[in-house]
Amino acid sequence: MSDKVSLSLTINGAQHALTVAPERTLLDVLREELRMTGTRRGCDAGDCGACTVLVDGLPMLSCLSLPARLGGRDIRTIEGVESGGELHPVQRALVQHGAVQCGFCMSGIVLAAKALLARNPSPTLDEVRHALGSNVCRCSGYARVVEAIASVGGRP
Amino acid sequence: MRYAEPETVEEGLALLSTHDDARCLAGGASLVSRMNAGQVAPAMLVSLHRIDELATTTESAEGLWLGAMSIHRAVATEARLRGAMEVVRSAASQLAHPAIRNMATLGGSLCLADPKTELPAALVAASARVEVAGPAGRRSLPVEQLLVGAFQTSLGKGELLTRVFLPRGLGGAVGHHLRFSRVSADYPTVSVSLVLAMDGETCSHARVVLGSCGPVPLHVDAADAVLVGSRLEARDVAEAGRLLVQASAPLDDVRGSAEYRRMLIPRLLGRALSQARELAHV
Amino acid sequence: MSHDAKPKPVPVPVGEVVGQSVPKPDAREKVTGRALYTDDLVLPGMLHGALLGSPHPHARILAYDTSRAKALPGVRAVLTAEDLPPVDIGPVIKDQPLLARGKVRYAGEPVAAVAAVDLPTARRALELIDIRYEVLPAALDVDAALRPDAPVIHAPRGEGHPNVATHIRLVEGEPDKVWARCDAIIEDVYETPAQQHVYLEPCTTLAAVDPDTGRITIHTSTQTAFRVQAITAEALAVPMSRIRVQVPRVGGAFGGKVESTNQPITVALAKAAGAPVRLTFSRTDDMRMMRSRHGARIYMRTGATRDGRILARQVRIHYDTGAYADDGPFVAAIGSYFSRGPYRIPHVDVECWSVYTNKLRAGAFRGFGNPQVHFASEIQVDRLAEALGMDPIELRLRNALETGEKWLGGAPVESGTLRACLEKAREVSDWHRRRERPSTTSPGKRRGLGIAAVGHVSALLGSSATVRLNEDGTVNVSTGAVDTGQGSDTALAQVAAGALGLSLEQINFSRPDTDTSPYDWCTGGTRTTFTVGHVITEACEQVREQLFEHASAILERPVKQLELRPGGVVGVRGEPGLSTTFGAISGYALYVAGGPIIASSRWLFPAWQLDTRRTKVEGLPSMGNGFFVFAAQVAEVEVDEVTGKVDVLEAWCVHDVGRALNPAAAAGQVQGGFVQGLGYALTEELVWKDGHLVNPSMSGYKVPGALDVPVAIHPVLLERAFGPGPFGAKGVAEVGVVGAAPAIINAIRHATGARLNQIPATGERVLRALLAHEAPATKDG
Ligand SMILES: Cc1cc2nc3c(=O)[nH]c(=O)nc-3n(C[C@H](O)[C@H](O)[C@H](O)COP(=O)(O)OP(=O)(O)OC[C@H]3O[C@@H](n4cnc5c(N)ncnc54)[C@H](O)[C@@H]3O)c2cc1C
């Protein structure tokens, strides 16, 4: 039987004290222990980006992250993107551009885009495409998604 | 499964020696992926992320020491990696996809020793050395001597990789990495890492290393020798390519048959050389 | 000059809602992460399920020993075929057990199922199940399966080779006699891969059995609540009335979720364990256990006269349906039916086989057998154009079916807009200029432009809808249709709004639930907007009649003077001041006279009986056909001569959508379909070695990412409103995928001269084709 580790995670600014088996991934913990199901599981292997979270502002894959190592770091999930009940501009743009289809990729895409816009407020279409390099969307063909994100920074 | 977070290399070594089946955890990208798939279940995980020494970069007159826990993103944005050392920066900035580059590490890449990956080849091209700490103290060895087979290193039981040394290399040399993959977010089918110096139109130094063309990065002295002193004309590239193909034992998988990879070797070599040459001239 | 028929008048929507790119109401919960998919749901005491896959492609099961698995703490149920009713399921041929019974027919086929307190325990239990097999020789491809002495995969069902699941023959005219009259004949063999859906959400089901009533509730990711209900009932020998299916958000489907996925086995686990069970596949289990598009090998021969009239075509199609027929017979039917292409070819001979092999089953996938035959046909037509020295678009225009002409088999083309699509594609892609002077590019790269014409079908089978007026004048619309992300809920709500002159806020569109929703067959076959939209407009029309009847009493004017006004108002024509609201009418109906206002409508798309005087028909399984729709797709590519890698730089997708109910949603379908077609053309392929899947992961099997596709995929929506779809709308969902691959392959040919008859056009295949083309020894091409 596995040993359990006790840890404290800072998720969307709130502290969570947990005791988990060390091999449980951050994705397991978010979805199953904390019931924050907005972070999706598409592959469990680093190939789809549906499980993207931000750690200290950088997109990372929660399916490949062991929470034991993330104590003290700032973890942001899709549940922490809105502020004061307002959609983040990138969320609004995706809705307005009709970029959302099944939506399973959207949590990851919103976070990847948010991280991009935080360091590059006015990205080109190409910069947006590169920033989405980890995120598969099987429905949209990407065009509207990329255009929606670029529109936030004022580029067409 | 047990889990520990040592704060020094020595503590780490002590923990590794407590379990037969103890494993270092670096970025976790590959290890956790394999754990999720049920392919490995180490009895003990020793996470290296609290060991400051492993995350430190130091500069000396001869070159740069990069800590084993440097993530790819940090390597990719390390401005001091110029000239010949640029080959490593170039590889780190292109490989995999952004989220992996934010997680996976230099040391993890080396110790995984996956023939599909790119940093091992880039490090061989950069003539890198690695420092290994073990129960018997520390030793340093050329990176080629660390990588002994597909998914196999020469690390002994209870040893861990602490840092990587990149020599500055020849003045005027440029480093360049070219990856070719089915789609952008894929392991390369073939990658070419090289360090090149030109004297006018003549090649004065070349070190070419290929990824995915054998169990370990493929480096053939004779191929470099063909290029050095030549004007890198088509037949020189073809001859160097021929020698590399001859020495290769390419992977044969969904990313490409071994034969396709053999076809790609001289072709991508030509492209990588001309790209590097342009860099050398700016 | 255009030969479009004068469109029959189609109903005109009231108000502004139809035709607007209104944001989808579910988009917000999807970008905030609050949308609930099946795997997000938890019930008290819920267990986790997992399936054990067969290690062999073909083997007899000799004995099971599940005792060690059952003894593992935390394990609540272990099932094998011995614990299930001896039922085989399948939409056409009943050949699939829920868990392999007697033998396994593909590597990865589920042989045992476990429910345990958590997933790690369930997975550990799977490793403790011992099954003894006797390995049988396997038939790993169509050729091997069709040999006279091939291993027999299913008990023979009649005459013919036992491994042939379906055999179809369609002959029109006298093809044998006209070849001699053709001035150019092209003949080739084309191969297409087993593409996989790779919906981002793996298949998942949460099932619970009420201990008091025995009633079964299923939450699942599916394209069809009603088929899931029917299949589960059949598989477990339970009356349908005991099963309730509800569909949370669905994370993509594309045909992969039209038949049952893991619903019946999850219910069986829940029954056996006496607790709710959630079974969510890992990506790898989903890839090795579910289904793919049919790989195909197509022999095709087409002949034309010097002036570009296509006279004759012969087609031999082999679809690899894998170990189970699944939707294979329908796929074969559509493939046969579309193999003449959207062209007027008087002499045609089509023969099609769907063949069992010891591989993963193939089933429905966006396009349904049509992408395969379009691939062959559209490449062949390009070669024919070359042989005749004609422009590819010109040759297509000369042979394009027009309104009033007949499809293969005799069904009438009611709105023949292929010509309009081709002409528009020629214009928007600047075809002539780009064909003659491909834009310059960097050394080692070459650019080219290619086109494909597309004919597809929308509609199919039955749907129903209920529309009910609420007391405040708003409206509830219920259908059984599942929105798998394509936006049908929004478009259908817009249809209801347009039919009654309401705003979207005044429409409540309910989610599918077999207990309360009217029947709908399935979200598939480009049918939902068309067919369900049709029944919604019909039901709304009945509601309007009821409204007018009461309004006539309230306003004291005859019904024929009444009109709908935007915002839920019935007014009197010519008397702007005289009107009453839906709310007032509803109150009148509820409390004064008539009773609640409600209407329902139902429809089965009328199946076209093939005209057997015109066409010789053998073996075509009966199925409803549908309404023909047309498109033209143009792609510009850049080919890397060093590696053979192909990049698509720009694409123009011209689709006649009849009426764009929600242009942004339709454009999204067009673009998404094109990119799935791009993956089909360039990278996507399940690969087997010795009967085992080599790449059941998103690392081994590569779908395109944002960096692999252009942003410049231009959707061009033509609106030739016609037919029984809502306000003349035609289906579009599948069409985008159909022509992408041949357009891309034709562009590669234009760029380099290299000929490819096989997809995906991987770097390796393209490089070899380039070298073969350049080799001085080759004479043709
Ligand atoms: C989805 C995905 C895609 C990828 N694509 C590419 C690609 O395109 N190109 C490419 O080059 N690479 C690619 N990689 C590999 C990646 O770059 C890293 O090489 C890999 O993830 C290992 O780094 P890590 O830090 O995550 O190591 P871990 O996963 O943490 O460790 C890997 C192995 O090394 C051992 N180890 C780690 N550090 C040490 C140490 N200091 N001393 C001793 N042993 C140690 C661990 O015990 C483990 O066995 C990909 C990885 C993933 C998961």
Ligand code: FES
């Ligand atoms: S679930 Fe983490 S990358 Fe797919």
Ligand code: FES
């Ligand atoms: S919207 Fe379905 S995967 Fe992106």
